[in-house]
Amino acid sequence: MVRIHGVSASPFVRKVRLAMIEKNLRYEIVPVMPFAPPPGFEALSPLGKVPVYQDGDFVLPDSSCILAYLEKAHPSPPLYPSDPKSYGKALFFEEYADSRLAEAVAAVFAERIVKKLMKQTPDEARIEKGLTELLPRAFTWLDAHAPAAGDAIVEGRFGVADIAIGTQLANLAHAGEKIDASRFPKLAAYVERVFARPSFAACIDEERRMFSQLVA
Numbered sequence: 492m493v494r495i496h497g498v499s500a501s502p503f504v505r506k507v508r509l510a511m512i513e514k515n516l517r518y519e520i521v522p523v524m525p526f527a528p529p530p531g532f533e534a535l536s537p538l539g540k541v542p543v544y545q546d547g548d549f550v551l552p553d554s555s556c557i558l559a560y561l562e563k564a565h566p567s568p569p570l571y572p573s574d575p576k577s578y579g580k581a582l583f584f585e586e587y588a589d590s591r592l593a594e595a596v597a598a599v600f601a602e603r604i605v606k607k608l609m610k611q612t613p614d615e616a617r618i619e620k621g622l623t624e625l626l627p628r629a630f631t632w633l634d635a636h637a638p639a640a641g642d643a644i645v646e647g648r649f650g651v652a653d654i655a656i657g658t659q660l661a662n663l664a665h666a667g668e669k670i671d672a673s674r675f676p677k678l679a680a681y682v683e684r685v686f687a688r689p690s691f692a693a694c695i696d697e698e699r700r701m702f703s704q705l706v707a
């Protein structure tokens with residue numbers, strides 16, 4: 492069976508899991524802790540990061556590369572638009588989510604959840620900066636582009652952009668934060684619809700149970 496190296500608390504590992512669930516593909520998770528990988532892990536992941544996809548001899552790191560590969564290997568159902576302009580837009584939403592949004596969410600998630608798991612003291616100033624500066628900056632652009640209805644930000648068809656945005660915001664929810672619907676109404680409502688998809692609901696529910704045991 493295909494193996495995904497990583498942990499489900501990683502938004503990038505979840506991104507791969509969501510794409511595989513949407514495409515009805517089976518996989519198993521091989522637990523690899525980010526920042527504390529086993530010896531030799533760089534042979535699989537030259538940048539030392541999770542996720543890594545492994546199917547026999549075929550090894551591929553990086554969530555964006557893995558999703559692009561999955562689309563070619565398993566085209567149905569498609570997660571990328573076929574129209575060239577929509578395709579380009581979807582890739583940029585993915586990049587935005589993987590960089591600016593990821594950095595903003597990590598400021599809260601890493602301090603509140605990861606440090607708690609590691610029995611370290613959270614950096615309250617980093618959390619404050621995340622909540623008051625980084626997240627509002629990331630949300631402003633997303634709110635301007637969020638759809639008024641449905642769970643798809645590009646072309647009205649759910650895909651890579653929604654997976655990339657939703658997986659980061661799932662970690663924000665795990666860290667106990669909700670998007671302020673009075674400031675970012677379109678984004679808040681769109682994300683609720685994304686979270687209601689069976690793929691997201693299954694992952695979030697499983698992780699919530701895991702976190703409630705670990706962080707209790």
Ligand SMILES: N[C@@H](CCC(=O)N[C@@H](CS)C(=O)NCC(=O)O)C(=O)O
Pocket residue numbers: 501502503525526538539540541542552553554555589
């Ligand atoms: N561009 C990578 C980012 C992956 C990433 O940053 N993973 C984190 C965990 S969420 C990691 O493994 N960090 C360990 C490190 O940077 O050494 C992807 O999309 O897969």
